[in-house]
Amino acid sequence: MKEKTIYQCSNCGYQSLKWVGRCSECNEWNTVEEAIVRMDKKSAVKKYEIRKKTPIIKLSEVQGSKSDRIITRMNEFNRVMGGGIVRDSITIITSPPGGGKSTLTLAVANDVASKGYKVLYASGEESDSQIKNRADRILDKIDENIWIIADTSMDYVLQSIEEIEPDLIIVDSIQTFTLSQHLPARAGNPTQTMECSNELLRVAKNSDKPKAVIMIGQMNKNDEIAGLRALEHLVDTVLVIEGEDEEELRAVLSTKNRFGSTGEMGFFSMTEKGLLSIDNPSEFFMTKRDEGEIVSGSALTVLREGSRPIIAEIESLVSNSFTPYPSRIGEALRREQLNTLISILEQRGGINLFNKNVVIKTTGGIKLKEQAANLSVIMSIASSVYNIGISNNIVFIADVGLTGELKKVPALESRIKELARMGFKKVYVAKNTFSKAVKFDNIDVIQSKTLQEVIQQVFGVEKP
Incomplete structure (x- = not known):
């Protein structure tokens, strides 16, 4: 389809062919507007679309949205997403294959459709029957406000948008669509991907x-969105789904958000019924134990994911090694980082691990x-x-x-306020972090200078 601009x-x-302030035919002022003429080469039919001067x-004087x-x-x-889906926004979601x-x-x-909004779901990767089978598997009830189109033609998608006037448009995936x-x-x-994205941008920003x-x-x-980098600049929000295929936990990270906080993270659990929102991550990342039940090799900390603190449990297992090179396995952190922390514990904490295997993991896989x-x-290693x-x-928050x-x-x-809200009684932090004037309700904040001090206070020993 060929297009050109007229007035x-x-x-x-x-x-x-040129803009004029006064129409030479009817002599009216300020009635001449820019228009796009699209001509279908096959049918030789001209389509006019008026594009008003900005x-x-x-x-x-601009009114806020x-x-x-x-x-x-x-x-x-x-x-x-920063509080929900913005009406005139365009978002891209990416992940490795099978990420969800x-x-x-x-x-x-389906959730948006159940609220009365019209949704158009366009897929260039799956047939309509495949989409239906997946919907039957993960949805309790398929809402009547969802329309699907299984085709790779962006022209058909744009025609469907004009026909249905949906509130939400989902395109799966943008790299499978073409404009005639x-x-x-x-x-x-890259040309097809960017032009298809630009058409969707025009629809969104109408x-x-x-x-x-x-x-x-x-x-x-390389774990990046396929295509030109300009695609990420074009959209308002970029979401990346993190998580291994065999793991239950999925983390959705916002790497760009014009309507919210960049770096915000949401957590989901991958189940047979699809991705389920983990509304209280702290409970998901801790082991539920009976009151007074204490096990060795477990320690708690507070991580910050996006704008919120999350309490997480770290577990360690230390065992004798029968080989010259003991194992150092860290499922939740880099091996170099684990080796550094073990060296610090040996030299500054007085615990020898030269003949010990050390395994680290976190509850929930965070x-x-x-x-x-x-x-x-x-x-946690010292406890083991x-x-x-x-x-x-007791919780530990310090480098x-x-x-x-x-x-x-x-x-x-x-982080400490979140601990107090959750009912924790004691937290160890670095010395001189807070002045004496700073007080926290219902939680004892212990400021320690060295690792050796913390080991002595918690375990009552200086050396093994």
Whole structure:
């Protein structure tokens, strides 16, 4: 389909190749508007689309957006989106194959449809029967407000949008669609991907009929969205689903969000019924034990994922090694980081591990990306070595330097407030973190200078 720009009078229909302030046919002022003429090469039919001139206005006079959000029943999805789906926004979701992109978007589509909104689900990867089979598996009831189109033609998708006027449009995946005017370029070609995305952007940002668009993007071998980097600049929000195929936990990370916090993270559990929102992550990442039940090798810390603190349990297992090279296995952190912490514990904590295997993991499989968890990792290892359990009312939040000194971590006050809200009684932090004037209700904040001090206070020993 070929297109060109002309100027057309909205009063009498007169056309010209240049813009004029006064129509030379009917003599009316300010009635000439920019228009796009699209001609179908096969049918030789011309289609006219008026494109109004964008007014120039002062920034101080611009009215702030009053558009409300589409709030789903999936609290973690609302969180990572910044409070819900913005009406005139375009979002792209990506993950490795099998990460749960299609499962998540279909669940969102059904949830939004159940609230009375129209949803168009366009798939270039699955047939209509495949979409239906997946919907039957993960949805309790398929809402009547969902329309599907199983085709790779973006032209058909745009025609369907004009026909149905949906509130939410989901495209799975953008790299499988083509526009006829850019043929013979294949699907996945950078030109096709960007032009299809630009058409969806135009639909989403229509001031008269704004729509929300969610695109699924394929990921390349470098764990990046396939195609040009410009695709990420074009959209308002970029969501990345993290998690291994065999793991239950899925984390949805916002790497860009014009309507919320970049870096916000939502947690989901992959089940036979699809992705389920984990509304209280702290409970998911801790083992539920009876009151007074204490086990060795377990320690608690507070991680910060996005804007919120999450309490996480770190477990350690230390055993004798019968080989010259003991194992160092850290499922939740990098091996280099684990080796560094073991060296600190040996040299500054006085615990020899040269002939011990050390295995670290976290409850729920959450990754330890923050230095704030380092003290808790070391204390869990020490607990396993001593075979002495740590009370489940005690938490550790500090980094540990190579000197054995405890280091401050960011956003510590909000982490401690979360502990107090959850009923924890004691937390170990770095010395001089707070002045004596700072008080916390219902929780004892112990400021220690060195790792050795913490080991002595918790276990009552200085050396094994």
